[in-house]
Amino acid sequence: MATPGFADLESLPRPQLLAIAHEYMLSGMLGSPGGSPTLAAAAVPPETSTAITIEEWMGSSPVYTHRMRRLMGIDGHDVPAIMKALQLDMGFVHQFMDVAYRVDPKNPNRGEFWLRHCGALLMVEPAGKAAVFTMCHTIEDPTFDATALATNPRARIRPIHRPPRVPPDRHPHCHWTIEISDAHDPVPAFPLAEQISRLPLAHLPNAVGGEEAPELYADYAGPFRPEFKLNQLTDGALAAVTREFQVQSHLKAAANEVSIAKHLEPARGRAAMEEGWLTPAWVVGERVARALGLGPAPEAVATLLAFTPVLPPGFDRRVEVDGDRVSVTFTPVLEGLLDPDHPGLVGALARGASGGLVGTLGALGFQPVDLSLDVDAAGVRADMRLEEAPPQSVPPSVALSHLGPMANWSFDLSVA
Secondary structure, eight states: OOOTTSOOGGGSOHHHHHHHHHHHHHHHHHTSOOOOHHHHHHTOOHHHHHHHHHHHHHHHHHHHHHHHHHHHTOOOSSHHHHHHHHHTOGGGOTTTEEEEEEEOTTOTTEEEEEEEEEHHHHHHGGGOHHHHHIIIIIIHHHHHHHHHHTTOTTEEEEEEEOSSOSSTTOSSSEEEEEEEOTTSOOOOOOHHHHHHHTSGGGGOOOOOOSOOOTTOBSOSOSOOOTTOOGGGBOHHHHHHHHHHHHHHHHHHHHHHHHHHHHHSOHHHHHHHHHHSSHHHHHHHHHHHHHHTTOOSSHHHHHHHHHHOSSSOSSEEEEEEEETTEEEEEEEESSTTTTOTTSOSHHHHHHTTOOHHHHHHHHHTTEEEEEEEEEEETTEEEEEEEEEEOOGGGSOHHHHHHTTSTTTTOOOOGGGO
16 A cells, blocks of 8 residues: 555565665665756855765765664664664665675674775766765765764764775775774764754655565564665565655755755755756656666656656655646645745745656656646646657756766666
8 A cells, every 4th residue: 555645666566666676775866956057157166065965964864864763673772773774775775885794793882894896986986086085085974973873973983994995996995894982972963964854854654564474574673684685675664665765865855955055045055956856857767767667658657757756755646647648746745845945856846846857757758848837735736748859858967977877777686
């Protein structure tokens, strides 16, 4: 049975559900709004861009980690509890970020993890050592501590080694320790995380449903499993975790807008959401369509619009297709989701932004004609007519994304 405000993931056959779970997890990295002309014109200094990246993770990860811990029954405040949360964090996309874990057998407050493969590193290395240092030092130091904060504010994640790699083919790509000690000063709560935690989006209900299954897990309350994979979950738990991946992505977008507004101005934060929505919607839409076996046909439009994670959660979506006419209705399940001041893509939808719809349709080779969006107290309604899009209509930002390893990443679901 569908969970209000989310796609009906339980209706999918298990192989498709497993594929979609991985796509939703990856969408948290692919789905960040980008390519905003307004931001490009602002000529944002590199140090400001770095600060915004740090703050969007620090503002969202403590919030969504608390949600995942509650959903999956992750109790405790030791290193295994931190590692469980990392295994269910969109920042550690399975396979794309191939992470190994070890807990000290004599001390549950000590452990280490290492990345046998870091897709993010391989994306950044061609840009040079300075770019690698920014990602692997400047950004990771505060954001790792913010993620651990949700489990234990006295936790510290520190490197044994990390990039830039010497020699350049060094493996593992990086290696880290986690230590909890009373000697550590508690990491203070991050004000942006407290702000994000108060958003309606942060309070969307989610629960594990479905039936138990032999040798599968409906929660993560038991022992830590270093080789945990999503295919170890029951259908109900897999669907619930997949919903959380979507919430994680949109909480991160909300923190991104707030940070942009702080460093630049509110109008530019909104522009980043509205103008930058099309590209991730297009690229994520292509990947989700492949995972669901959807082709470039009008009858596939309703399915993709129903299941794409780039359109915000918290709205019951009703999609109607009649020939070349399409209508989509978004009905909020919580008060406050239709507030145009809600940061992130939730607010963009409430303001009548259409990039998420246009990009999703583009993923199937269509473009909307006579698109209208109406927002009232009951929700958002979009009406349009579909036309086949000429090949040259692919936006440059989408074409550029197509060249990147993340958009072209393939999951091996036989071992997932």
